[in-house]
Amino acid sequence: MSEKLQQIINKQNKALSGDDVKIDEVIQLVGFIVGDEEFSVPILSIQEIIKPISWTRVPQTPEYILGVFNLRGSVIPLIDLRSRFGLETQKHTEETRFIVMKNGDDVAGFVIDRLTEAIRLPKKDVGPAPDTINEEESMIDGVGKQADRIITILKVGKLLERNF
Amino acid sequence: MDEFQEILQDFLVESFELIEQLDQDLVELESRPDDLDLLNRIFRVAHTIKGASSFLNFDVLTHLTHHMENLLNMARHGDLVIDADVMDVILESIDLMKALLVRIRDSGEDSGLEVNPCVIRLDAVANGTSLGETVPAPAAPSTPTPEPKVAVATSEEEPDYSGMSDEEVEAEIERLIAVRQAEDAAKRANSAKSTTPSAEEEPDYSGMSDEEVEAEIERLIAVRQAEDAAKRSNKAQEPESVKPSVAAAPVAVTPPAAPKSEPAPVAKAAPAPKKVEAKDDGENRGGSAVEQTIRVDVKRLDHLMNLIGELVLGKNRLIKINDDVEERYEGEAFLEELNQVVSIVSLVTTDLQIAVMKTRMLPIGKVFNKFPRMIRDLSRELNKKIELEITGEETELDKSIVEEIGDPLVHIIRNSCDHGIETPETRLAAGKEEGGTIQLKAYHEGNHIVIQIIDDGKGLDADMLKSKSIEKNIITEKEADTMSEKEAFGLIFRPGFSTAAQVTSVSGRGVGMDVVKTNIEKLNGMIDIDSEVGKGTSMKLKIPLTLAIIQALLVGVQEEYYAIPLASVLETVRISKDEIYTVESRSVMRLRDEVLSLVHIGDIFEVERVFDNSEHAYVVVLGLAESKIGLIVDSLVGQEEIVIKSLGEYLKGIEGIAGATIRGDGGVTLIVDVAALMQMAKSVKSTVGQESAEAKSRGGAKNSASDYCVMIVDDSKTDRTIMRKALEPLGITLVEATDGVEALNILKQGDHNFDGMLVDIEMPRMDGYTLAAEIKKYNKYKNLALIAVTSRTGKADRMRGVESGMVEYITKPYSPEYLMNVVKRNIKFNEGL
Numbered sequence: 001m002s003e004k005l006q007q008i009i010n011k012q013n014k015a016l017s018g019d020d021v022k023i024d025e026v027i028q029l030v031g032f033i034v035g036d037e038e039f040s041v042p043i044l045s046i047q048e049i050i051k052p053i054s055w056t057r058v059p060q061t062p063e064y065i066l067g068v069f070n071l072r073g074s075v076i077p078l079i080d081l082r083s084r085f086g087l088e089t090q091k092h093t094e095e096t097r098f099i100v101m102k103n104g105d106d107v108a109g110f111v112i113d114r115l116t117e118a119i120r121l122p123k124k125d126v127g128p129a130p131d132t133i134n135e136e137e138s139m140i141d142g143v144g145k146q147a148d149r150i151i152t153i154l155k156v157g158k159l160l161e162r163n164f
Numbered sequence: 165m166d167e168f169q170e171i172l173q174d175f176l177v178e179s180f181e182l183i184e185q186l187d188q189d190l191v192e193l194e195s196r197p198d199d200l201d202l203l204n205r206i207f208r209v210a211h212t213i214k215g216a217s218s219f220l221n222f223d224v225l226t227h228l229t230h231h232m233e234n235l236l237n238m239a240r241h242g243d244l245v246i247d248a249d250v251m252d253v254i255l256e257s258i259d260l261m262k263a264l265l266v267r268i269r270d271s272g273e274d275s276g277l278e279v280n281p282c283v284i285r286l287d288a289v290a291n292g293t294s295l296g297e298t299v300p301a302p303a304a305p306s307t308p309t310p311e312p313k314v315a316v317a318t319s320e321e322e323p324d325y326s327g328m329s330d331e332e333v334e335a336e337i338e339r340l341i342a343v344r345q346a347e348d349a350a351k352r353a354n355s356a357k358s359t360t361p362s363a364e365e366e367p368d369y370s371g372m373s374d375e376e377v378e379a380e381i382e383r384l385i386a387v388r389q390a391e392d393a394a395k396r397s398n399k400a401q402e403p404e405s406v407k408p409s410v411a412a413a414p415v416a417v418t419p420p421a422a423p424k425s426e427p428a429p430v431a432k433a434a435p436a437p438k439k440v441e442a443k444d445d446g447e448n449r450g451g452s453a454v455e456q457t458i459r460v461d462v463k464r465l466d467h468l469m470n471l472i473g474e475l476v477l478g479k480n481r482l483i484k485i486n487d488d489v490e491e492r493y494e495g496e497a498f499l500e501e502l503n504q505v506v507s508i509v510s511l512v513t514t515d516l517q518i519a520v521m522k523t524r525m526l527p528i529g530k531v532f533n534k535f536p537r538m539i540r541d542l543s544r545e546l547n548k549k550i551e552l553e554i555t556g557e558e559t560e561l562d563k564s565i566v567e568e569i570g571d572p573l574v575h576i577i578r579n580s581c582d583h584g585i586e587t588p589e590t591r592l593a594a595g596k597e598e599g600g601t602i603q604l605k606a607y608h609e610g611n612h613i614v615i616q617i618i619d620d621g622k623g624l625d626a627d628m629l630k631s632k633s634i635e636k637n638i639i640t641e642k643e644a645d646t647m648s649e650k651e652a653f654g655l656i657f658r659p660g661f662s663t664a665a666q667v668t669s670v671s672g673r674g675v676g677m678d679v680v681k682t683n684i685e686k687l688n689g690m691i692d693i694d695s696e697v698g699k700g701t702s703m704k705l706k707i708p709l710t711l712a713i714i715q716a717l718l719v720g721v722q723e724e725y726y727a728i729p730l731a732s733v734l735e736t737v738r739i740s741k742d743e744i745y746t747v748e749s750r751s752v753m754r755l756r757d758e759v760l761s762l763v764h765i766g767d768i769f770e771v772e773r774v775f776d777n778s779e780h781a782y783v784v785v786l787g788l789a790e791s792k793i794g795l796i797v798d799s800l801v802g803q804e805e806i807v808i809k810s811l812g813e814y815l816k817g818i819e820g821i822a823g824a825t826i827r828g829d830g831g832v833t834l835i836v837d838v839a840a841l842m843q844m845a846k847s848v849k850s851t852v853g854q855e856s857a858e859a860k861s862r863g864g865a866k867n868s869a870s871d872y873c874v875m876i877v878d879d880s881k882t883d884r885t886i887m888r889k890a891l892e893p894l895g896i897t898l899v900e901a902t903d904g905v906e907a908l909n910i911l912k913q914g915d916h917n918f919d920g921m922l923v924d925i926e927m928p929r930m931d932g933y934t935l936a937a938e939i940k941k942y943n944k945y946k947n948l949a950l951i952a953v954t955s956r957t958g959k960a961d962r963m964r965g966v967e968s969g970m971v972e973y974i975t976k977p978y979s980p981e982y983l984m985n986v987v988k989r990n991i992k993f994n995e996g997l
Contacts, residue, residue, distance in 0.1 A: 056832040059769035070832050075824045077814045162814050
């Protein structure tokens, strides 16, 4: 009995470690457009993506914080990425989405212009953020190259960090 | 090690509970030194703590409690008379014991505090006053060492385990268990007759192996549980109460107490303590109604409370949906059923909420208990005669509030003792009784608990308070002049304020009352001071019963809503704008005989104010701690039960916002932090007087025909085109929408400033009536002309149209000219452009 069990466990372990290798090689991202640029965040940092719903303004906050909204009973801050990135704000369209991202216990919704696709990117195609950007301040984790386009990978931790 | 931690926790919880009662008992003891009951109770505390701490290897604590026990034991046997001096030593030792317990709780060890001087004093008192006594004399020297080993060895019958091998030890355990089980059986057969002489023998732990310790632990748990049970039964049968745990002194076990010393030995051997307890209940309580209690982790209660909170939100939503459905399907049969279900759910939810709230309730006596002792100490220290009268200690309130209320009360009472009550000489000279009285009262008042502290001391002198404050640069002379008496009393809460000529150990640092104010504000409570010079002072703390689910007043400003905790709302008044005066660029109003400073909620929360032509304003009068302010709002929505949710890490600490709640419609509403709002109000620039002028200039900016803007809402493309064709000659801007939802979205986007809207009634997603009702919810669209364009011609339809806020009702078909005229009239189109 225990031998059998051991065998199964071994098999599972092997299968798991096999997966590990694959995961290591490829990172999965979700791409989206804000302004004219395509950004992405790791798929695992996304809690969910919803269509825009109404929110409540919170006073005494920077302009890019639109307010808070109700996500099935939780009160969650809503941040406009356009205005966070210093772009002109724009009316929400049919394609506008809220991406709810989490990092540990920190959760916030981000308004993006539209989603593009889920991206599987080999790790070797991801380069570091441009040198000119201060390492500490940067919201950019790295830059992914795929065929003819460049995808900026964002630091979710930095996005969820309060900076006011 | 976890098991040890668990036991340690139990030990601490139990010890602190015991000590709480102890203070009260000790003070009582001083007035009734020969009350054996009291003495026994006190003795038992020392004894229990000693027993447990020696087991847990807290040598210092054991050492101390052992000597306390000694002294108390003598008193108990009448070998020692308790006078004030003896009492001082006992109290000192108890303070030390508390300090040790706190240390253990915080750091897990009891080292670092010097107990020897106290022990020496204890012994001195014991020996010095009991000359010629035979019993205590040998007792004291025979057990002076802190080592439990020595303390216990004398009366022990257990073999020395340290010399044994593991196997032997195992065998020994087996044997002991067998013996105990046999004893247990015998005892059970023997019913209530106790046979074992000593229930509290303490084996030599230091020499034990892990397994033994474990076994010992089990035993001690059982013993303690049995003791608990015994204690509970003692409460029911006050006389001969203490004997069971007094067993360490076998002499004391007198025949009437014998049955009660039984639980301990039984439990010692019992594998299932619960069973013992049950049996014990039956025997000792003899059917008397004793409260059945269960100890529950507060975290579980908190969790339960959170769940109830969610349920309350769900209920609110359900009620809202029920209302909507009722409106839409008026007269349908299923409505009745739905109504019933909704009311049952809401009823049960409310009951459930109350029930859970009650599980979290503690009697305020828990806090009051420490005051008799405090007053005693203070009166000795200050050389005053002060009497404390407590009433309403059984009044219950939420545990979290009980925890917060302790500190403020300590400060207030200290203050009353130090500044309120005069010295005996002064009192006599003033024709009062020599001793002063402080009354501490607690009672319920609606959804609040009121705690009142009344002293018959010298009272507060408003003029003196003012001059002191000016002296300390807390207020300016000008401020002082305009201050009412009540406001002057409020000065005592300002940080840095003190009337004491010099800093004493009791007060004078000017911190205490500031703490009171902060803590009471934290609880959304209010402070009311009444005082008369020479007669005394009364301080009234009004605190909401619970914190998690609160009643709130919902107010509107433009299209935003805010929830204000009802606990802080004193009243609401409707005033006309002429009643607002400006004094030194601050808005104020006269409220009966008071001048109330005003602030607009929109100024505090940076609400963009678009439109406000109304002649009237609503003022919500807020009171917190001792201050008051009037908050101007656009509308009062009503009272609602809300659940406080945090805004999360990202948005925490926003000034003026205490949290958020989810409303019946699923939207989020922010909760106003009244304390912060009052602070903010001081620095906010007032715009109360200017807004109407601003609004007027906004409204009149029409320079060309295209500045007029009308929306056409119809699901039929043909109809939209017909309307467009009819209106195009006017040259006004036209925007089209295909249904109510789209129309609302376009409106909210605010790209255009609409003057009118042509609304079809029959539309998918959102019909015309609903759209009109939605639009009319917003203040800023108050002047938007809604014109119904429909083929429904029934009178009822027209009525509904008017009810939902339509100003005109055009029936299809219509002539283009007619439509144009109606629109022109309603948007006040200026032909001259």
